[in-house]
Amino acid sequence: MEFVNPQYLVDVAWLAENLYDPGVRVVDVTSRLTSDLQNMAKEKCFDLGHIPGSVHLDVGSGHGALSDPDHELAWMWPSDAQIEAVLGELGVTNGTRVILVARTPREGLDSGTMWCTRAWWTLHHSGVDCAILHGGIEAWEAAGHEMSTDQPSITPTRFTVPADAPSASARVNADQVLAALGDGATCVVDALPAGRFDGTEPGYGPRRGHISGAVNLPYPRMITAETAAFASPEVLAGILDEAGLMDRSRVITYCGGAIAATVDAFVLKLFGHPDVAVYDGSLMEWSARPELPMTNPAE
Secondary structure: OOOOOHHHEEOHHHHHHHOOOOOEEEEEOOOOEOOOOOEOHHHHOHHHOEOOOOEEOOOOOOOOOOOOOOOOOOOOOOOHHHHHHHHHHOOOOOOOEEEEEOOOOOOOOOOHHHHHHHHHHHHHOOOOEEEEEOOHHHHHHHOOOOOEOOOOOOOOOOOOOOOOOOHHHHEEOHHHHHHHOOOOOEEEEEOOOHHHHOOOOOOOOOOOOEEOOOEEOOHHHHEEEOOOEEOOHHHHHHHHHHHOOOOOOEEEEEOOOOOOHHHHHHHHHHOOOOOEEEEOOHHHHHOOOOOOOEEOOOO
């Protein structure tokens, strides 16, 4: 079995061969968050060693490079103008292939997987040709490839979000989720671990549990390590078939803040699912609105 869209992943061998291609830009999205959602990864990780020629992009901060800086919630979708400015500063043009890489500084806290898929979800749906390095920076190091402490020299360029970029279809709001719960065609998927889904562990916001009617597909089932080391196509296909997701005409994924949700969404896209969206506000919004239905099996 193979992925329908294998181009969304690259391996270490491909990156080593194409590392110095002028049409390739390696973007490091490693995150090491503080309790107030500030990202310390550039100083504590990137500056100490990174893939040669790569640039660091702060995706992890609550109002970071790919998040709306003016929204009260963290990690909300940015404007096209913001994406264009950020990519221009990274030297990315509309003809550049962006390779997203990350490491996991603290297992269980700073998932390289979810920050790669979050960046991919935003950039891909903004018209960027992008892929994720399978296995992350850890796989690069394990293969014996060099690391660098040199700060890359970047010549600013211009990137324009294409008029037909599918950004509007990539995300939904609370009202759209609420409508989808009763439409009979959409499957709403909670990507968080089972303990958060069933209310035995604290959730995100004032209420525990999950959106009523959602099914649970924890994102760690999709990977073999938190370094964007995805399971084989055969294993992933089995997981999706078990959940019945490929048979549903539409899937909406969510989590605490629309980060882990992009792991499930990305895997669905690897297999070519035609209609997948991420709930932008996720439980940070939903849980705080008492009129929206939640189920807490632990109660």
